[in-house]
Amino acid sequence: MRLRCRHFAVLPGLAAVAVFAAEPAKPSLDSLVKNSPFGSATSPGAPGMESGTLEFRGVIVDNGEPLFSFFEPANRQSQWVKLNEAGAPYTVQSYDPDTQSVKVLYRGQPLSLALKRAQIIVQAAPPAPMPAPGGAPGASPTAVVNPAAPSADEAARLAQVAEEIRRRRALRNQGASPIPQPQIQPTPNSRPAAPVQVRP
Numbered sequence: 001m002r003l004r005c006r007h008f009a010v011l012p013g014l015a016a017v018a019v020f021a022a023e024p025a026k027p028s029l030d031s032l033v034k035n036s037p038f039g040s041a042t043s044p045g046a047p048g049m050e051s052g053t054l055e056f057r058g059v060i061v062d063n064g065e066p067l068f069s070f071f072e073p074a075n076r077q078s079q080w081v082k083l084n085e086a087g088a089p090y091t092v093q094s095y096d097p098d099t100q101s102v103k104v105l106y107r108g109q110p111l112s113l114a115l116k117r118a119q120i121i122v123q124a125a126p127p128a129p130m131p132a133p134g135g136a137p138g139a140s141p142t143a144v145v146n147p148a149a150p151s152a153d154e155a156a157r158l159a160q161v162a163e164e165i166r167r168r169r170a171l172r173n174q175g176a177s178p179i180p181q182p183q184i185q186p187t188p189n190s191r192p193a194a195p196v197q198v199r200p
Helices: 002-022 029-034 152-174
Strands: 055-062 065-072 077-082 090-096 101-106 109-114
Touching (some): 055 101, 055 109
Antiparallel strands (some): 055 065, 065 077
């Protein structure tokens, strides 16, 4: 009897050891943070993104006066401002057209921003169309079946309609010549019609 009690006392201890041994070691998240699978963060010295809170998106010249477009990613708003314009959230102090960069005073901090370049993403070509079922791979079909083509019964009906149209046109063309009117036969109880007088 004592032997059984010892087995029951040992079993929970073995189960606890098995659970802790089966638990995998926790991976270090530092390497995941440094090498994100979603792409790398833009470095602070990258052109056009020195601030991260403001982006220089464009410049146009209207009536000899340059206008600058700025975008704030935090609140997703953009605005066009003039050079040294008062009352704007950002003041453009200078613009260099050769390097396409501006010096901006934004929330009391001087920033130097380069024009943000558009990212061109090349998409893969669409896949080639699949061959028709039952056809040899790589072989092009020689005849294309038109699903809207009339059936044999419909074709016969259309031929009859065309023939009837031709027949009626022929009768109409004969209408230029006098068509003989059917003769009315007098019946034995009928009287002859009175002559009609035409006045000039």
